[in-house]
Amino acid sequence: MSAASGPVVVLVGPPGAGKTTVGTVIARRLGVALRDTDADIEAAEGRPIPEIFVEDGEPRFRELERRAVRAALTEHDGVVSLGGGAVLDPGTRALLTGLPVVFLDVALADAIRRVGLDTPRPLLAVNPRKQWRTLMEQRRPLYTEVARAVVGTEGRDPEEVAQAVLDALELKDA
Ligand SMILES: Nc1ncnc2c1ncn2[C@@H]1O[C@H](COP(=O)(O)OP(=O)(O)O)[C@@H](O)[C@H]1O
Numbered sequence: 001m002s003a004a005s006g007p008v009v010v011l012v013g014p015p016g017a018g019k020t021t022v023g024t025v026i027a028r029r030l031g032v033a034l035r036d037t038d039a040d041i042e043a044a045e046g047r048p049i050p051e052i053f054v055e056d057g058e059p060r061f062r063e064l065e066r067r068a069v070r071a072a073l074t075e076h077d078g079v080v081s082l083g084g085g086a087v088l089d090p091g092t093r094a095l096l097t098g099l100p101v102v103f104l105d106v107a108l109a110d111a112i113r114r115v116g117l118d119t120p121r122p123l124l125a126v127n128p129r130k131q132w133r134t135l136m137e138q139r140r141p142l143y144t145e146v147a148r149a150v151v152g153t154e155g156r157d158p159e160e161v162a163q164a165v166l167d168a169l170e171l172k173d174a
């Protein structure tokens with residue numbers, strides 16, 4: 001069997017940007033599989049992310065995440081959606097060098113509206129607006145640093161965002 005040639009699309013961005021949702025759409029359109037590192041961590045640990053945060057703390061989650069991201073980026077030829085905090089790790093950022101990384105951008109109001117509809121994110125459990133703003137202040141430069149392209153998600157549904165990502169990377173549907 002030949003070695004993996006690397007992911008065709010890697011999505012980064014804050015919680016609520018749509019990485020998991022848009023990654024699913026892009027994978028379907030390209031006829032490849034999606035690896036979502038949060039799902040990989042939950043499968044490996046046999047428990048949901050909020051439980052990992054509560055039982056073991058964020059540093060342990062980041063350690064599991066570092067491993068999951070490294071595995072996904074080195075083993076997987078399809079689409080990879082990262083967790084919002086994955087770029088905090090310098091080793092992960094180094095691994096992203098030269099890969100087709102797209103930063104899905106979103107404004108505060110939309111992100112909060114979207115995550116309110118979704119599964120719990122421990123970092124946004126208390127005062128989500130303030131927390132989201134703080135984490136975005138810290139991370140925006142990191143998302144920008146690792147990304148080959150930035151795609152805005154405001155006023156676009158997931159299909160439209162997926163199309164914008166494909167256009168930005170000059171990829172065509174399968
Ligand atoms: N472009 C979009 N427009 C409207 N809702 C969206 C969009 N992208 C994602 N969502 C919704 O927002 C929520 C969070 O999306 P998700 O893909 O989990 O984001 P992320 O993985 O970046 O945190 C989900 O309920 C999803 O259906």
Ligand SMILES: O=C(O)C1=C[C@@H](OP(=O)(O)O)[C@@H](O)[C@H](O)C1
Pocket residue numbers: 013014015016019020038049082083084085086120121122123
């Ligand atoms: O921003 C973060 O630090 C996190 C984002 C989450 O993933 P999404 O960005 O897919 O919501 C998940 O990895 C965990 O709750 C921590």
Ligand SMILES: [Mg+2]
Pocket residue numbers: 019020021038081082083
């Ligand atoms: Mg996600």
